[in-house]
Amino acid sequence: MNFTTGATVAELLSLETIRSQLIRLEDTIIFSLIERAQFAHNARIYEPGAFKEEMGFDGSWLEWFLYEIETFHAKARRYTSPDEQPFTPLNKLPSPVITPQTFPAILYPPAADHPSVNANSRILDFYVKHIVPGITSGPDRLADDGNYGSAATRDVEVLQALSRRIHFGMFVSESKFLSAPHDFIPHILASPPNSDALAALITKPAVEAKLLVRLANKARVYGCEMDADGRVVANPDGGRGKIDIEEVVGLYRDWVIPLTKDVEVDYLIHRLDGVPQETIDAWMSKASA
Numbered sequence: 001m002n003f004t005t006g007a008t009v010a011e012l013l014s015l016e017t018i019r020s021q022l023i024r025l026e027d028t029i030i031f032s033l034i035e036r037a038q039f040a041h042n043a044r045i046y047e048p049g050a051f052k053e054e055m056g057f058d059g060s061w062l063e064w065f066l067y068e069i070e071t072f073h074a075k076a077r078r079y080t081s082p083d084e085q086p087f088t089p090l091n092k093l094p095s096p097v098i099t100p101q102t103f104p105a106i107l108y109p110p111a112a113d114h115p116s117v118n119a120n121s122r123i124l125d126f127y128v129k130h131i132v133p134g135i136t137s138g139p140d141r142l143a144d145d146g147n148y149g150s151a152a153t154r155d156v157e158v159l160q161a162l163s164r165r166i167h168f169g170m171f172v173s174e175s176k177f178l179s180a181p182h183d184f185i186p187h188i189l190a191s192p193p194n195s196d197a198l199a200a201l202i203t204k205p206a207v208e209a210k211l212l213v214r215l216a217n218k219a220r221v222y223g224c225e226m227d228a229d230g231r232v233v234a235n236p237d238g239g240r241g242k243i244d245i246e247e248v249v250g251l252y253r254d255w256v257i258p259l260t261k262d263v264e265v266d267y268l269i270h271r272l273d274g275v276p277q278e279t280i281d282a283w284m285s286k287a288s289a
């Protein structure tokens with residue numbers, strides 16, 4: 001999201017603005033999956049220590065790519081932006097070489113900074129175990145084509161886009177919370193906080209259903225093969241073009257949406273940390289007014 005356009009916090013936190021970002025990120029995610037799907041699975045690049053001698057790095061080839069790319073991006077102040085979370089722990093990354101920009105205070109810092117809100121290790125895990133094998137499989141496909149650099153470069157792009165999308169849950173949560181704090185407060189203050197009730201409050205089944213239909217359409221259109229004259233080439237099985245549509249829909253249904261909701265709930269659980277009692281009382285009194 002571009003936070004420095006002069007838009008007010010209220011404008012940046014409108015659910016409509018945030019949802020338009022989520023819709024735009026669908027395009028980024030589908031295109032980056034298409035890029036990754038042209039290479040083989042290359043399972044070696046996900047094995048910890050498989051290239052240890054050559055790299056002098058204990059993790060996997062992909063983790064090394066993440067570390068090296070994020071080191072450079074950290075210098076360019078990428079991780080000072082409220083919608084960017086690195087996969088490499090922040091304390092292992094360098095400081096920006098230029099002064100960080102100042103962003104409007106959109107998120108509530110104690111909630112946004114809480115460790116459970118960072119979903120990147122879960123994102124990396126499901127991506128490597130479930131998504132890469134799914135989008136690179138097929139009867140005519142090699143398991144290993146040796147394109148380790150190309151495959152990992154695309155992996156990093158997919159992972160960064162997934163991470164931004166899933167952590168946008170924090171903005172969604174802040175927007176929903178501020179529109180009706182009294183609905184959330186009793187569940188946040190319950191001991192322990194009532195995660196199921198919070199999840200029920202943020203869940204919008206109609207939005208999810210529409211998203212999955214739109215996503216299948218996008219995957220079909222963006223992934224369709226054309227000949228040199230720009231004519232659509234029918235796929236022999238009527239299905240897979242550049243990307244398997246079911247894999248893209250399953251990615252969102254089984255991973256992206258549930259993890260976004262987890263991020264939303266984790267954020268809400270800490271939304272009242274350090275908030276003065278008078279503020280909470282004022283929010284609650286609005287409910288009964």
Ligand SMILES: O=C(O)C(=O)C[C@]1(C(=O)O)C=C[C@@H](O)C=C1
Pocket residue numbers: 019022172202203204205207208211256257258260261264
């Ligand atoms: O748009 C919202 O209201 C969201 O909370 C985002 C999102 C999603 O991940 O796309 C998650 C939960 C809702 O059930 C609907 C959609």
